Structures are given as C-alpha cells and as structure tokens.
Amino acid sequence: MFDFPIFSMPLFGHRFIFAFDAIVHVFVSHAAVGGSIVLAFAQYFAIKNNDKKFDELTYKVLFTLFILATAVGALTGIGIWVHVNIINPAAIGALLRVFFWKWFVEWIVFNVEMILLLMFFLTWKSKPIGTPAKAGHFKLVVGYAVASWLTMAIITAILGFQMTPGNWLASEFPAKPDYVASLMNPSWIPSLGFRTFFAILWASAGAMVLTWFFTKDDAETRQKGIRFFGKFLYASVIPLLVFGYWYYLQFPQAAKDLFSVGAVTRRFAVDPQLAVQITLGLVALAVVSSAYLFFRPTKAPMLAAIGLLVASGTLIGEFERVREFVRKPYIIYGYMYANGIRVQDMPLINKEGYLKQAVFLPDELRKITPENKVKVGEQLYLFECRYCHTVNGINSVKTRVKGWDEATIYHRIGQLNSPATPYMPPFAGTDEERAALAAYLVTLNADSKH
Amino acid sequence: MQFNFIPNDLPLPIPTGGLEAVDVVLTVLLVVAWLVHILFINVLLGASTGSVYFNKRGARENNPVFDRVAYLLTTPVTICENMGALWGVAPLLLISVMFTPLFYAAAIMNSPQWLHIIYGNIAAFLLSYLYKYTWHKLEHRKSLHLAIGTAAVALFLTLPLVFMATVQLYMTPTTWTLNTHFWDALFRADTFFRLVHFYLASFAVTGLFMMIYGTAKRKSDDEVTRQAGDVLVNTGKSWFLLPTVLNLFAGPLVLFHFPSYGIENFFNAGWYWLIILGVVSILGAAYLTIKDFFNPDLSKGKLWSIVGLAFITVLSMATLRHGMRLSLTSEAMAQSKAQSDDFVARSKAASEEAKNAQKAAAVATLSPAEVALEKNGCLACHSADQKLVGPAYKDVAQKGYSDEQIVALIYAPKPENWPDFIPMPPQPQLPKEDAAIIAKWINGLK
Numbered sequence: 001m002f003d004f005p006i007f008s009m010p011l012f013g014h015r016f017i018f019a020f021d022a023i024v025h026v027f028v029s030h031a032a033v034g035g036s037i038v039l040a041f042a043q044y045f046a047i048k049n050n051d052k053k054f055d056e057l058t059y060k061v062l063f064t065l066f067i068l069a070t071a072v073g074a075l076t077g078i079g080i081w082v083h084v085n086i087i088n089p090a091a092i093g094a095l096l097r098v099f100f101w102k103w104f105v106e107w108i109v110f111n112v113e114m115i116l117l118l119m120f121f122l123t124w125k126s127k128p129i130g131t132p133a134k135a136g137h138f139k140l141v142v143g144y145a146v147a148s149w150l151t152m153a154i155i156t157a158i159l160g161f162q163m164t165p166g167n168w169l170a171s172e173f174p175a176k177p178d179y180v181a182s183l184m185n186p187s188w189i190p191s192l193g194f195r196t197f198f199a200i201l202w203a204s205a206g207a208m209v210l211t212w213f214f215t216k217d218d219a220e221t222r223q224k225g226i227r228f229f230g231k232f233l234y235a236s237v238i239p240l241l242v243f244g245y246w247y248y249l250q251f252p253q254a255a256k257d258l259f260s261v262g263a264v265t266r267r268f269a270v271d272p273q274l275a276v277q278i279t280l281g282l283v284a285l286a287v288v289s290s291a292y293l294f295f296r297p298t299k300a301p302m303l304a305a306i307g308l309l310v311a312s313g314t315l316i317g318e319f320e321r322v323r324e325f326v327r328k329p330y331i332i333y334g335y336m337y338a339n340g341i342r343v344q345d346m347p348l349i350n351k352e353g354y355l356k357q358a359v360f361l362p363d364e365l366r367k368i369t370p371e372n373k374v375k376v377g378e379q380l381y382l383f384e385c386r387y388c389h390t391v392n393g394i395n396s397v398k399t400r401v402k403g404w405d406e407a408t409i410y411h412r413i414g415q416l417n418s419p420a421t422p423y424m425p426p427f428a429g430t431d432e433e434r435a436a437l438a439a440y441l442v443t444l445n446a447d448s449k450h
Numbered sequence: 451m452q453f454n455f456i457p458n459d460l461p462l463p464i465p466t467g468g469l470e471a472v473d474v475v476l477t478v479l480l481v482v483a484w485l486v487h488i489l490f491i492n493v494l495l496g497a498s499t500g501s502v503y504f505n506k507r508g509a510r511e512n513n514p515v516f517d518r519v520a521y522l523l524t525t526p527v528t529i530c531e532n533m534g535a536l537w538g539v540a541p542l543l544l545i546s547v548m549f550t551p552l553f554y555a556a557a558i559m560n561s562p563q564w565l566h567i568i569y570g571n572i573a574a575f576l577l578s579y580l581y582k583y584t585w586h587k588l589e590h591r592k593s594l595h596l597a598i599g600t601a602a603v604a605l606f607l608t609l610p611l612v613f614m615a616t617v618q619l620y621m622t623p624t625t626w627t628l629n630t631h632f633w634d635a636l637f638r639a640d641t642f643f644r645l646v647h648f649y650l651a652s653f654a655v656t657g658l659f660m661m662i663y664g665t666a667k668r669k670s671d672d673e674v675t676r677q678a679g680d681v682l683v684n685t686g687k688s689w690f691l692l693p694t695v696l697n698l699f700a701g702p703l704v705l706f707h708f709p710s711y712g713i714e715n716f717f718n719a720g721w722y723w724l725i726i727l728g729v730v731s732i733l734g735a736a737y738l739t740i741k742d743f744f745n746p747d748l749s750k751g752k753l754w755s756i757v758g759l760a761f762i763t764v765l766s767m768a769t770l771r772h773g774m775r776l777s778l779t780s781e782a783m784a785q786s787k788a789q790s791d792d793f794v795a796r797s798k799a800a801s802e803e804a805k806n807a808q809k810a811a812a813v814a815t816l817s818p819a820e821v822a823l824e825k826n827g828c829l830a831c832h833s834a835d836q837k838l839v840g841p842a843y844k845d846v847a848q849k850g851y852s853d854e855q856i857v858a859l860i861y862a863p864k865p866e867n868w869p870d871f872i873p874m875p876p877q878p879q880l881p882k883e884d885a886a887i888i889a890k891w892i893n894g895l896k
Contacts, residue, residue, distance in 0.1 A: 003457040003458045003551075003789075004457050004554060004555055004558055005455075005555055005558045005559050005628075006558070007558045007559075007561040007562070009562070017562075017565075021568065067576070067579050070531075070532050070575065071572055071575035071576050071579060072572055072575075072576075074532070074535060074536070075535060075568055075571050075572050075575065076568065076572070078535065078538075078539055078542075078568065079565075079568035079569075081542075082557075082564065082565065082567065082568055083565065083568075085546065085554055085557055085558075086554075086557055086558045086561040086562075086564060086565075089550075089554040089558065090460070092546075093460045093462075093546070093550050093554065094460060094462055096543070096546055096547050096550075097460060097462040097463065097464065097465060097547060098462065098465075100464075100465040100543070100547055101465060103543060104540075104543065107536075107539055107540055107543065110536065110539075111536060114532055114533070114536050115533075118528070118529060118532060118533075122525070122528070122529075172798075172801075173794060173797065173798035173801070174461060174463075174794050175461050175462050176463065177462065177463075179465070342461070344797065344801055345797045345801075347797070347800040347801045347803065347804035348793075348796055348797040348799075348800035348801065351800050351803075351804075352796070352800070357793065359455050359456065359457055359458070360455055360457075360628060361628075362628060402872075403871075403872050404839060404872070407836075407838070408837075408838045408839050411833070411836075411838050411839075412830060412831070412838070412839060415829060415830040418824075418827050418829060418830045419824070419825060419826055419827030419830075420827030420828070420829075420830030420831065421827070421830065422827075
C-alpha cells in the first residue's frame with residue numbers, strides 16, 4: 001500500500017515473478033495431494049496382491065514425488081507467501097490477519113503431513129513387502145494422504161475468500177472481520193471439490209507418465225501400472241466437471257464477464273472464440289494421449305506421455321491464470337484493489353491525495369510544483385501501477401500510452417475502471433496528482449515522437 | 451524515540467479476540483517455534499558440512515569408518531532441511547502478524563535478495579538430495595560427488611545472510627532511510643557479529659547432536675557403524691567446545707552493537723538476568739565436556755547433563771532474544787498504531803462525507819445514448835467534442851456516414867480513415883441495439 005517502501009521489478013514485473021513461483025507450486029502441490037491419495041491406493045493394491053514389482057514401481061513414483069514435494073512444493077508454497085509479502089504487503093497482511101488461526105491449523109496439519117511422509121519414505125526399505133511390518137507402514141501413507149488433503153482444504157478457503165469473501169466485514173470503520181463467515185465463503189466447498197479431483201487427475205497423469213519411463217523393459221508392469229493410474233484419471237473427470245460447474249456458479253457476474261479476457265492473453269478479448277478453441281484443443285490432446293497410453297500401454301510412444309503431461313499441465317496453468325485474472329480489479333473482492341488500496345479508503349485518498357498518506361517519500365516530492373511534477377508522477381506510477389505494469393517490459397505502460405498526448409492520458413487515467421478496462425482499479429488521488437501521473441507517462445514516449 | 455519512516459499498522463485487528471491471554475500464547479509460540487526452527491537449521495548446517503568433511507577424509511585416507519560417518523550424517527540433513535523449513539514458517543507467520551509494519555518493510559527493502567530464501571533453498575535442497583542419493587553411484591567419482599556436496603553446503607550457508615539482514619533491519623527502524631537496501635543491512639557490524647555468533651552456535655549445537663547420535667550408533671549391530679559412532683562422539687565434543695568458547699566473546703559484541711535505546715530498554719526491563727543464566731549453564735556444560743574430553747566412554751548420565759545445561763542456555767537465549775525485540779520495536783510499533791488510528795479516523799470521515807454528498811447530488815438524467823456509451827466503455831477513448839485516444843464524436847459526425855455505416859464501423863473499424871489516431875479494436879461484445887442508439891446520437895451532433 002501507500003506506506004510501505006517500494007520494491008519494483010523491472011522488465012518482468014511483479015505479476016511475472018509471482019506467477020512463476022505460483023505456477024510451479026500449483027503443479028507440485030496438486031501432484032503431492034493427488035499423489036498421496038493415488039499412492040495410498042497403489043500401496044493397498046500391491047500389498048493385497050503381494051505384488052513385488054508393482055510395489056517397486058510405487059516406490060519409484062514415491063521417490064520422484066518426495067524429491068519434488070519436499071524440495072520444490074513446500075518451498076514454493078512458502079514462496080507464494082514470501083513473494084506476496086514484498087509485492088503486495090497490504091493484501092497478504094490482511095489475509096494473514098483474517099485467516100491467522102486457520103493458517104496456524106494448516107501449519108500443524110502440514111507438520112503431521114511432513115512427518116508422516118518422512119517416516120513413510122525413509123523407512124520404506126526397512127519394511128519390505130511380504131513382511132508383517134508392511135501393514136503398519138501402510139498406515140503412514142493413509143495418514144499422509146488425509147493430512148495432505150486437509151492442508152489443501154484450508155488453503156482453498158483462503159483462495160475462495162479472495163474471490164467470494166461473502167459477508168465477512170462485520171464493520172467497516174474500524175474494519176472488523178467475521179472469522180466464521182470468511183471461512184465459510186461461498187466458493188470454498190465447490191472449489192475444494194474441484195481442486196481435489198483435479199489434483200487426482202493431474203497426479204494420475206503424472207504417475208502414468210512416470211510408469212511409462214520407469215518400466216521400459218517390463219511390459220507387464222507397465223500395462224498394470226498405466227491401467228491402474230489411468231482408472232483414477234478417468235474416474236476423476238466427471239466429479240471434476242460437476243464441482244467445476246458449481247464453482248463457476250459462485251463467481252461474481254463481473255468476474256464471469258472477464259473469463260475470455262483472462263484466458264492467457266488480453267488479446268482474446270477481441271476474439272473469445274480463439275480461447276475456447278485452444279482450450280478444446282488441449283482437452284483433445286489430453287484425451288487422445290491418455291487413451292493411447294491406457295489402451296496401448298506397451299506400444300504408446302514417448303510423445304503420448306509428453307503430450308499428456310503438456311496438455312494437462314497447460315490446462316491447469318490456464319485455469320489458475322483465469323482465476324487470478326477474473327478477480328480483478330480486486331485482490332480481495334470488494335475490499336481491496338489489486339494495488340493494495342482499500343475500496344473504503346478511496347474517498348480519503350481522492351480528497352487528501354495519495355502523497356499525503358505516503359511514508360516512504362522524499363520531502364521534496366510531497367508538494368507538486370511545475371519542476372517536480374514529472375518526478376512526482378513517476379512516484380505515483382510506482383505507488384499505484386507497478387503492481388501490474390512495468391515501464392517497458394511485460395505489460396508495459398509505455399506501449400499502452402504510445403501516441404497519446406498529455407490531455408488524452410489525463411482523460412484516460414480518469415477512466416481506468418470504466419467498462420473499457422473493467423479489470424483495472426480506478427486511479428486514487430487528487431486531480432493534481434492525476435495530472436502529475438499524466439505528465440510522467442507522456443515523457444515515456446518523448447524520445448520516439450520525432 | 452521519533453522514527454522517520456514507519457508504515458501504518460494494518461487496519462485489521464490482530465486475531466487475539468481481544469484477549470490478553472491469547473497475546474501471551476502468541477508470544478510463547480513465537481519463542482518456542484523459532485527455537486525449534488533454529489535448532490533444526492543449526493544441525494542442518496553443521497551436519498551437512500560434517501558430511502562433506504568426513505566424506506573427503508574417508509576418500510583421502512581410504513577409511514570406510516569416515517565414509518560411514520559421512521553417510522550417517524545425511525539422514526539428519528534430510529530431516530533437518532525439511533523440518534527446519536517447516537518450523538521456519540511458524541515464526542515467519544507470527545512475526546508477520548505481530549510486527550507487520552516493521553517486518554514487511556524490512557523484507558521489501560531487502561528485495562529481491564529476500565527471495566533467495568526460496569530459490570536458493572530449492573537449489574540447495576535439490577543438490578543435497580543429489581549428494582545423498584548418488585552416494586553409491588558416484589563411489590568411484592569422488593571429486594564430482596564432493597563437488598556436489600560442497601555446492602549444497604555453500605548454498606545452505608548463504609541463506610542465513612539473507613535472514614539475518616532482514617531480521618536486523620526490521621528490529622532497527624532507526625536505521626531506515628529511503629535508500630536502505632540489502633547490502634547496507636548485510637555489511638553492518640551488528641549483522642556481522644550476529645552472523646558470527648549464529649554460525650559458531652550452529653557448529654556447537656551440531657557437536658551436541660553428534661554426541662547424542664554417536665551414542666545411539668554405538669549400539670548398532672554393524673561393526674563399521676559402531677566405530678562411526680565413536681568418531682561422532684569424539685568429534686562432537688570438540689565441535690561443541692571450541693565454538694562455545696568463541697561465542698563467549700562474540701555474544702557481548704552482538705549485544706553492544708544494537709542501538710543504544712534498545713540496550714537501555716533491555717537492561718531496564720531486567721532481561722539481562724537471562725544472559726547470566728545462559729552463561730552460567732553453558733560454562734557448566736563446557737566444564738563437563740572438558741572433564742570427559744579424553745574419556746572415550748561418555749556415560750549416558752553425563753551426556754544428558756551436558757545437553758540439559760546447554761538447553762537451558764539455548765532457551766534463555768531464545769527468550770532474551772524476544773526481550774531485545776520488544777526493547778527495540780515497542781516504540782516503533784506504538785507510533786505505527788497511532789498513525790494507523792489517525793488514518794482510519796480520517797478515512798471514516800471522508801467516507802461519510804462522500805456518502806452524504808452522493809445522496810445530496812441530484813440524480814443526473816442521462817440520455818439513452820449516454821448510458822450506452824458509458825456502459826460499453828466508449829468514453830474511455832472518446833468524448834463528444836474533444837479529441838482523445840480516438841476522435842471526438844462531433845468529428846465523426848462530420849464524415850457524413852449513415853447510421854448503418856457507423857454501426858458497421860463499430861464492429862469493423864477502418865483505421866485508415868483516421869491516420870493520426872491509435873487504431874480502434876473491433877467491439878464484438880457491443881449489443882446491436884446499443885450500436886444503433888449510439889450511431890443515431892453521433893449523427894445528431896452535426
């Protein structure tokens with residue numbers, strides 16, 4: 001918000017570095033949650049049939065999962081939080097205060113999950129299949145699966161809250177949250193169901209691909225493994241669609257209207273059909289490659305394995321991107337804009353000005369003069385726009401204002417939250433500040449004018 | 451104390467339910483969780499260093515016992531890296547909630563380096579797994595194996611630099627300027643001495659851990675592992691002793707490099723008693739270790755006495771650390787709270803004023819065309835009589851199009867007609883009836 005120091009990320013922008021960490025986390029954490037469930041069933045199957053080879057295959061899948069989940073999954077999860085804490089401290093600070101005890105419970109459950117996973121993984125070799133100790137060992141993976149699902153359940157509540165906070169604000173001045181209402185927000189349960197099944201689907205797809213790689217010279221285990229994991233993949237499709245539709249129904253209308261804009265790039269706003277076609281193409285690729293692996297496990301080429309991974313991974317990435325995008329212009333729906341300004345503070349900032357509230361600001365920029373106007377405008381850009389824009393990199397503001405004169409830019413700043421760009425928060429500040437921002441933005445293309 | 455730059459506190463309550471007791475619980479959680487985290491990290495740094503050291507010695511002297519010591523140390527590394535990261539989350543969560551304005555500000559000033567605790571950590575994790583799980587595969591390519599292990603240790607050792615810089619910075623808001631960044635914080639004397647104290651303590655704690663771990667391994671069925679247990683116990687003694695003695699000198703240097711107002715508050719509040727307690731009990735632990743330094747059979751009773759005394763020191767240090775945090779930050783937090791209350795009061799007044807103004811203002815009567823222009827976002831780029839991103843509507847009217855032509859141009863613009871402007875994108879989402887109303891209205895401007 002206005003009173004923290006500024007970290008700005010040139011060229012890549014805040015959204016990019018956050019998205020990088022977040023998308024890696026989404027891939028690994030969903031694989032870990034879905035994987036824990038699928039692996040528990042696989043262990044049950046191996047023990048029941050006393051199937052040594054299938055047991056070995058499960059260990060190899062578990063090994064991959066262990067490395068990814070502990071080194072990459074857990075750390076990028078903390079990373080989401082660490083990234084937001086430097087990118088949007090006001091937002092994560094608010095979420096932490098509303099969700100502190102839920103987060104704390106999540107942390108305890110995460111402890112249980114991690115301890116069970118470490119015990120399960122590190123003692124595997126000492127409890128071989130066929131011995132009585134294996135049954136006790138199996139209980140560890142069941143506990144691990146339950147705990148990992150519970151961590152997802154709690155984190156999903158926070159994501160749901162950002163989109164559909166419901167009636168969580170018991171009082172505006174001073175802000176007092178209703179802690180129960182914020183947890184029981186409308187999209188929590190549907191999104192939890194949706195994520196549960198997409199985690200199972202994604203983990204099964206991953207396990208099919210891993211099986212393909214781990215059983216190059218064992219056709220029998222390959223067939224058994226791919227069919228086993230494939231059944232989980234197909235079984236999760238219908239519940240995924242049902243929960244997905246229920247989840248979609250919870251989105252605010254304004255967010256639903258942004259769906260096609262949110263898909264991958266803003267350019268699809270002009271051609272919404274293209275977004276649909278690309279999505280359907282990816283679904284088709286996933287269907288064809290998974291079917292190839294499932295029905296012809298011994299003949300399926302590497303291309304099918306890679307195709308399945310790429311198609312399902314891209315679909316997941318697209319979903320997360322859309323979900324993040326359609327929440328705009330808010331970061332907490334109806335409460336806080338994407339740039340950390342609370343909706344309820346807008347009248348004050350518009351009346352007194354943004355500069356008056358800023359803490360980390362040189363004294364010579366507190367009052368706008370003809371000499372410092374451009375400098376102040378640059379500060380205002382950093383304060384309010386850097387959350388989504390860079391000067392000349394990704395989503396560059398320089399390109400946005402190219403060819404516009406100062407009066408045009410000034411006019412446009414007053415129309416940021418208009419239906420032309422409904423995903424942008426309104427400019428917050430006095431008329432003088434708006435003019436200063438325009439004066440700065442017009443200098444960005446000054447060199448290319450002649 | 452007056453601080454030049456203190457962010458406002460967040461305008462949401464700290465979730466204690468207004469109960470003093472919950473505040474105490476949060477503080478206890480903070481001290482305990484932080485201590486557990488640090489102990490895991492201490493052993494992580496010491497054991498991973500020890501593993502590479504003994505691996506190298508085992509290869510050089512062709513000694514299978516040292517190789518075993520090195521391999522045995524990889525298990526606590528795996529556990530400590532995972533549990534250490536996990537137990538780092540709780541203190542981070544608590545600090546973020548209890549000291550939001552100070553901690554977030556410091557993390558931001560230290561960015562992007564602050565992100566090293568994520569990406570550097572991931573790389574270190576992966577390297578340490580690679581080191582552990584290629585142990586037998588790379589048996590005959592020791593230099594490669596040692597290079598992987600050394601890289602992992604080196605990376606792990608860089609993580610405290612980032613943490614310490616941030617921790618020192620958030621606790622000393624008097625040092626903040628508009629241009630304080632990571633390197634300024636890192637190369638300060640207070641940060642330096644805390645790092646020295648921390649790294650030394652890591653090896654001392656690992657020494658204690660080796661004594662416990664070695665004692666357990668002495669009972670193994672395997673001869674090599676039993677001998678490795680002996681090596682661990684003996685090494686543990688010197689790893690514990692030497693850094694502990696050095697830290698008796700580093701400790702005071704840490705204390706007296708804090709800003710003087712913090713030291714003053716610290717002594718006035720009586721926290722120094724914990725220093726005395728900590729020093730006395732660590733001297734006891736050191737004495738017991740020296741007494742049995744050359745005795746290969748360290749009895750269980752003596753081992754746990756040493757560990758117990760050292761634990762008293764560690765616990766009092768963790769608590770006095772919180773004392774120093776309060777001594778340094780209480781006034782800054784109070785200023786933050788006061789600023790925040792003032793902001794909320796002003797915001798409340800402005801919000802009420804705006805609501806009343808809205809009520810008082812007569813509901814403007816807009817024509818259907820103006821409604822359509824507003825609803826479809828046309829006014830972001832156009833106005834009736836002013837050239838903006840796009841031409842003024844009255845200039846469009848001058849072109850002499852028919853209503854139908856204008857409707858067609860909304861859906862399929864022809865930028866070549868307006869060479870001096872940014873091309874207008876097609877507007878397929880605009881309803882037909884709105885387009886017709888708009889076209890008629892434009893032609894009415896002639």
